[in-house]
Amino acid sequence: MELKSFSSCSVSTSEVAHVGxxxxxxxxxxxxxxxxxxxxxxxxxxxxxxxTYCASDxxxxxxxxxxxxxxxxxxxxxxxxxxxxxxxxxxSRFYSTNLKLLDAFDxxxxxxxxxxxxxxxNPYTFAxxxxxxxxxxxxxxxxxxxxxxxxxxxDLVPIAVKEGFQYHHAEPGxxxxxxWIPEGPSMLPANASHQVGVxxxxxxxxxxxLVVQERHCSPTTLGLWKIPTGFIxxxxxxxxxxxxxxxxxxxxxxxxxxxxxxxxxxxVAFEKSDLFFICMLRPLSSKIIVDDLEIAAAKWMPLVDFVxxxxxxxxxxxxxxxxxxxxxxxxxxCGLSTHQVVSKFDGMVSSLYYNVIxxxxxxxxxx
Numbered sequence: 001m002e003l004k005s006f007s008s009c010s011v012s013t014s015e016v017a018h019v020g021x022x023x024x025x026x027x028x029x030x031x032x033x034x035x036x037x038x039x040x041x042x043x044x045x046x047x048x049x050x051x052t053y054c055a056s057d058x059x060x061x062x063x064x065x066x067x068x069x070x071x072x073x074x075x076x077x078x079x080x081x082x083x084x085x086x087x088x089x090x091x092s093r094f095y096s097t098n099l100k101l102l103d104a105f106d107x108x109x110x111x112x113x114x115x116x117x118x119x120x121x122n123p124y125t126f127a128x129x130x131x132x133x134x135x136x137x138x139x140x141x142x143x144x145x146x147x148x149x150x151x152x153x154x155d156l157v158p159i160a161v162k163e164g165f166q167y168h169h170a171e172p173g174x175x176x177x178x179x180w181i182p183e184g185p186s187m188l189p190a191n192a193s194h195q196v197g198v199x200x201x202x203x204x205x206x207x208x209x210l211v212v213q214e215r216h217c218s219p220t221t222l223g224l225w226k227i228p229t230g231f232i233x234x235x236x237x238x239x240x241x242x243x244x245x246x247x248x249x250x251x252x253x254x255x256x257x258x259x260x261x262x263x264x265x266x267x268v269a270f271e272k273s274d275l276f277f278i279c280m281l282r283p284l285s286s287k288i289i290v291d292d293l294e295i296a297a298a299k300w301m302p303l304v305d306f307v308x309x310x311x312x313x314x315x316x317x318x319x320x321x322x323x324x325x326x327x328x329x330x331x332x333x334c335g336l337s338t339h340q341v342v343s344k345f346d347g348m349v350s351s352l353y354y355n356v357i358x359x360x361x362x363x364x365x366x367x
Contacts (some may be wrong), residue, residue: 251289258335
């Protein structure tokens with residue numbers, strides 16, 4: 001069903017035809033089924049133009065589809081007597097009581113963010129209100145529209161897609177869709193482009209490295225003793241993620257010292273880019289408790305034996321990481337320690353990573 005707003009109830013024939021065109025098939029079908037001749041009458045109430053159908057015996061009919069297309073809850077009806085063609089008849093008039101724009105607020109970039117917890121529950125109502133909202137936002141010169149649909153209202157997704165919305169990203173509880181109104185390519189920010197991983201380089205006072213063998217690994221790394229690694233969680237710091245991963249996989253408690261290097265790669269998992277931070281950690285315990293779900297084995301391995309593994313020696317990246325780590329142990333290299341700072345731009349606490357050197361003995365000052 002198409003809805004159109006008018007400033008008065010006096011409209012032209014062309015406007016009437018525009019509003020009523022979607023019902024031509026419905027009327028024609030109904031006429032053939034019941035054998036009644038119809039004429040269409042258009043009425044305006046509170047800015048909403050709708051159609052009623054008049055049979056030759058002055059009986060006015062409305063099809064349930066007219067009401068259901070915008071939702072029972074959002075319409076009311078009233079009956080009144082009118083003189084039509086010299087004869088009194090009864091007309092059913094339908095008008096909107098609650099049909100309005102989607103509940104939303106403006107963002108700072110000239111766009112609109114729809115409230116996800118105030119969406120119509122009825123798909124027919126949602127379709128009509130969404131169409132009406134888009135029309136109004138276009139007239140207002142809005143730019144990007146953000147529509148977050150919760151999991152329990154996933155039946156609204158195909159309706160939004162049909163209106164021109166595109167997928168932006170999805171989380172376990174929702175899917176985010178966007179609509180770019182202006183001509184030209186969308187200027188809305190794309191979905192997150194990177195995933196972030198961490199690795200924990202842990203070495204004890206006996207010059208032993210904490211290493212693991214993963215239960216599930218590629219054939220190329222089969223038999224490799226490697227440092228504990230994993231992905232950081234949402235809203236988790238790099239340094240706390242490294243400490244957590246080591247604890248989960250080996251049971252060893254550690255303290256963050258520095259980020260000694262990081263790798264940047266592209267087209268990794270799900271065609272996303274990947275940032276991998278190698279962190280130097282100081283052990284606070286020594287007893288290993290293996291995570292049987294992810295790890296096949298874990299142990300303290302002499303640094304020399306760790307370095308001499310064929311897979312380490314044959315891989316330029318692994319070998320470079322080990323060289324950097326050994327240089328750090330020899331105080332010939334400084335990594336990045338974390339410092340908590342507050343910016344006046346957003347008032348938020350952030351972790352800034354940089355190195356500090358003690359000029360007295362040219363040593364790195366970490367934690």
